[in-house]
Amino acid sequence: MNAVAIPIRAVPTGGCSDAPVLRERGQHEVFCGLTGIIWLHRKIQDAFFLVVGSRTCAHLIQSAAGVMIFAEPRFATAIIDERDLAGLADANTELDRVVQQLLARRPEIKLLFLVGSCPSEVIKLDLARAAARLSTTFSPSVRVLNYSGSGIETTFTQGEDACLASMVPGLPVSAPHAPAELLVVGALADVVEDQFLRLFKQMGVERVRFFPPRRASDMAPVGPNTHMLLAQPFLADTARALQARGATLLAAPFPLGVEGTTLWLQAAARAFGIDEAAFDAAVAPATQRAKAALARARLALEGKSIFFFPDSQLEIPLARFLARELGMRLLEVGTPYLHRQNLAQELALLPEGTFLSEGQHVEKQLERCRAAQPDIVVCGLGLANPLESEGMTTKWAIELVFTPIQGFDQAADLAELFTRPLLRRMRLAA
Amino acid sequence: MQLTLWTYEGPPHVGAMRVATAMEKVHYVLHAPQGDTYADLLFTMIERLQKRPPVTYTTFQARDLGGDTAELFKTAAREAFERFKPQAMLVGASCTAELIQDDPGGLCKALNLPVPVVALELPAYQRKENWGASETFYQLVRNLAKPATPPSENTETKKPRCNILGPTALGFRHRDDLQEIRTLLGQMGVELNVVAPLSATPEDLGRLANADFNVVLYPEIANLTAQWLQRTFGQPFTKTIPIGTGATRAFIREVATLAGLDAEAALAQAASRAAWYARSVDSTYLTGKRVFVFGDATHAVAAAKVANEEMGFTVVGIGTYSREFAREVRDAAKLYGVEPLISDDYLEVEARIAELQPELVLGTQMERHIAKRLGVPCAVISAPVHVQDFPARYSPQMGFEGANVLFDTWVHPLMMGLEEHLIGMFRGDSEFHEDAAPSHLGGGVMQESPSTNSLSPAPASDTVTVSVVTAASWNPEAEKELKKIPFFVRGKARRNTERYAVDHGLALITVETLYDAKAHFGR
Numbered sequence: 001m002n003a004v005a006i007p008i009r010a011v012p013t014g015g016c017s018d019a020p021v022l023r024e025r026g027q028h029e030v031f032c033g034l035t036g037i038i039w040l041h042r043k044i045q046d047a048f049f050l051v052v053g054s055r056t057c058a059h060l061i062q063s064a065a066g067v068m069i070f071a072e073p074r075f076a077t078a079i080i081d082e083r084d085l086a087g088l089a090d091a092n093t094e095l096d097r098v099v100q101q102l103l104a105r106r107p108e109i110k111l112l113f114l115v116g117s118c119p120s121e122v123i124k125l126d127l128a129r130a131a132a133r134l135s136t137t138f139s140p141s142v143r144v145l146n147y148s149g150s151g152i153e154t155t156f157t158q159g160e161d162a163c164l165a166s167m168v169p170g171l172p173v174s175a176p177h178a179p180a181e182l183l184v185v186g187a188l189a190d191v192v193e194d195q196f197l198r199l200f201k202q203m204g205v206e207r208v209r210f211f212p213p214r215r216a217s218d219m220a221p222v223g224p225n226t227h228m229l230l231a232q233p234f235l236a237d238t239a240r241a242l243q244a245r246g247a248t249l250l251a252a253p254f255p256l257g258v259e260g261t262t263l264w265l266q267a268a269a270r271a272f273g274i275d276e277a278a279f280d281a282a283v284a285p286a287t288q289r290a291k292a293a294l295a296r297a298r299l300a301l302e303g304k305s306i307f308f309f310p311d312s313q314l315e316i317p318l319a320r321f322l323a324r325e326l327g328m329r330l331l332e333v334g335t336p337y338l339h340r341q342n343l344a345q346e347l348a349l350l351p352e353g354t355f356l357s358e359g360q361h362v363e364k365q366l367e368r369c370r371a372a373q374p375d376i377v378v379c380g381l382g383l384a385n386p387l388e389s390e391g392m393t394t395k396w397a398i399e400l401v402f403t404p405i406q407g408f409d410q411a412a413d414l415a416e417l418f419t420r421p422l423l424r425r426m427r428l429a430a
Numbered sequence: 431m432q433l434t435l436w437t438y439e440g441p442p443h444v445g446a447m448r449v450a451t452a453m454e455k456v457h458y459v460l461h462a463p464q465g466d467t468y469a470d471l472l473f474t475m476i477e478r479l480q481k482r483p484p485v486t487y488t489t490f491q492a493r494d495l496g497g498d499t500a501e502l503f504k505t506a507a508r509e510a511f512e513r514f515k516p517q518a519m520l521v522g523a524s525c526t527a528e529l530i531q532d533d534p535g536g537l538c539k540a541l542n543l544p545v546p547v548v549a550l551e552l553p554a555y556q557r558k559e560n561w562g563a564s565e566t567f568y569q570l571v572r573n574l575a576k577p578a579t580p581p582s583e584n585t586e587t588k589k590p591r592c593n594i595l596g597p598t599a600l601g602f603r604h605r606d607d608l609q610e611i612r613t614l615l616g617q618m619g620v621e622l623n624v625v626a627p628l629s630a631t632p633e634d635l636g637r638l639a640n641a642d643f644n645v646v647l648y649p650e651i652a653n654l655t656a657q658w659l660q661r662t663f664g665q666p667f668t669k670t671i672p673i674g675t676g677a678t679r680a681f682i683r684e685v686a687t688l689a690g691l692d693a694e695a696a697l698a699q700a701a702s703r704a705a706w707y708a709r710s711v712d713s714t715y716l717t718g719k720r721v722f723v724f725g726d727a728t729h730a731v732a733a734a735k736v737a738n739e740e741m742g743f744t745v746v747g748i749g750t751y752s753r754e755f756a757r758e759v760r761d762a763a764k765l766y767g768v769e770p771l772i773s774d775d776y777l778e779v780e781a782r783i784a785e786l787q788p789e790l791v792l793g794t795q796m797e798r799h800i801a802k803r804l805g806v807p808c809a810v811i812s813a814p815v816h817v818q819d820f821p822a823r824y825s826p827q828m829g830f831e832g833a834n835v836l837f838d839t840w841v842h843p844l845m846m847g848l849e850e851h852l853i854g855m856f857r858g859d860s861e862f863h864e865d866a867a868p869s870h871l872g873g874g875v876m877q878e879s880p881s882t883n884s885l886s887p888a889p890a891s892d893t894v895t896v897s898v899v900t901a902a903s904w905n906p907e908a909e910k911e912l913k914k915i916p917f918f919v920r921g922k923a924r925r926n927t928e929r930y931a932v933d934h935g936l937a938l939i940t941v942e943t944l945y946d947a948k949a950h951f952g953r
Contacts, residue, residue, distance in 0.1 A: 027506070028489045032465025054525035054554060059440040060468045078431045082555045085529075094431035101433055118463045118526035121492070151465030152492040152526070363513060382470030382482065389480035
């Protein structure tokens, strides 16, 4: 397990850095990468996501999105049918026609993603070529990119990774000798971005960009002057692509809770040569607020046990926050995929002896969960109500992805996502 | 390839899941990639079932495709059998697995499981959810139904017996319809043999032939099976869908004929509040309200009939997304002299509603959404289901209670009769006008609502009028006159007048135009 490598810089140790991981194969009760479209289309406001897939894909996104949320969505599915399966040349012509139809309807769209699915991958429909062809056709008004959100290749949040990675080659090159710039990578709620922007400014980091941008025309330039901070733990491919463009990855835990947010901001402060006093002064008020709010949540959560089913790859940073700042006991932390390198800082902070699992055999994991009798279970929507009816208290994992939880001022909101189900059970029992 | 924003139906394997989840002691092993497990949440979150659907997904990944996905399937099937010990297994493929052609049926045969295994062939690139449910139910019955067993000793007191076919998991009010019809049949003196798929075990399907006839509640799901049972065991089946007071009475007569009972006793005690409410003077205002009906074929046809015959509405459009039952909807459309809309393209349905400008939409959750955007009242009559379609209270669509539910649900989105008159009477009163805030909120003048213009349909780029004038403006007098029209019909008056002006190439709308338009559209 422990790859012996020459350390380039101090690799964190301790905690769960070298902890064993239970790897399981079996039924995965998780979403595929297409689900990321639900938050990505809200984030990049002039982008459109066209899934090239089956009726199942269309039904999945519609169901996961809570069915028909907004007027006309900025996502759709080009449903492959029997005629397309007959011959591939035909499928390409069909795709061109559908894109034509779509862009005629939505002239405000500037960036179109062709999103690959399980069926499009299996029939080897070359969406990269299709995207290049369509980009030429609709240039300069619309850029067409492609990525795969298929379940055979991606799990849930990996869809965002694939989407962001597909944008990297198109990012502008930063000017030679451009001053250092911070790039925050990973979709965050606008309100969270604005908070971080203020904090960076207060500590003296002026040049900050976010990726993905709110508008397709606002792509941050990248080069050797770029220092990137990952805001989400599931962005391995995007980080690699940005590194290949010359960007430096700042090692940090993720901005969940006071501790995570502080260390995350600090990694940037250090890279930009901000002195300790300026850093402390900038973060002090928000830190105080968050700590006070968390103290209240701690009363409800301390000593309570928690069990994570795999879902979003946020499990390890969440577990770290819940254990260290709220005193919860971690019974099992399941994650769909454990990226040791990107999570090195997190693993070092996780209490030693934490039971980690990767992948899933849902039936076996349910057996472990029932045996462990946790006070609260974090799981997907397919499992939550059945477990509630068995008498367990659950928190649906997807809410942790859709809710703004990063940063100081969201730390208490994050804690509340866990206190509320417990409080509710208590009230209803009374 | 078809551009799809929202779908009315899921893929066919979701139909199979609806049957498997409705039943007891059945397990479905689905060859499918990661992500297809989303379908579980339809049952656990939308229907709020307390158990997981009895489905095992093989969850193959890209790296398995070069290897042995067939072995993966066999392992999953064997483990599922050992874990869940079902009386029968269903095996099949989702859309992706269909492409890799592993033949789940053949693979499962090799396992030699000691229970019946029904292999499903559900072409995912051709068919949809309801078809999948129908085919699954049919295959289960074909494989499991046995010839009738000899009747028991006390034959002299033998009551007529029937099966109820059609209710599934995730069905639109199936739970409550079943209760309503079960009670009705009991009152008539008909004994129930088996209800399927809902709550049936594979063993129950084995004794379907012991009934004298079948009651089909949802033809989309049960017709195929009922036809087979008729051919095989000579069981006739009901054709009337008991939605609405009239149809319920017709259903009672049909059942009575099949059962050899006297219908009059059951009909005599039938009481429908809805029928009286519809006749009461308060309902006068419902007369001729223009309704657009859309849903699965069964519910759309039934709703149009109730709207026309029992509510006194005028059906201005009818459509369905169930292509398999397009003929029934076309026949119904002929009755009302309207053009049927057979489409599962949400955009097409939206365009039709915008064009017809109905006063009420009876549709699915999709049409509710369209209607909201267009500012038209809407009631939901059909799947696709939404969490709201599983109310905590008893709320059937079928039978006499169902008729009462329909009356309430359809009328509540509209302004009540007396209310409409009062508003007309007091129009312009200093305290009683559309800009006055509700009295319980302290009265006072509300902000001029910016929604007046948003009432007009979203500009549909595909409806291009061949005319120089594409938009008309209002002169101040006409604008003032428009304000005198009661606010709840003002949006419609505005739309009609603007349409009239555009159609007649008028750039400026005057008071004359307003009344010309009123005369033109008024009937």
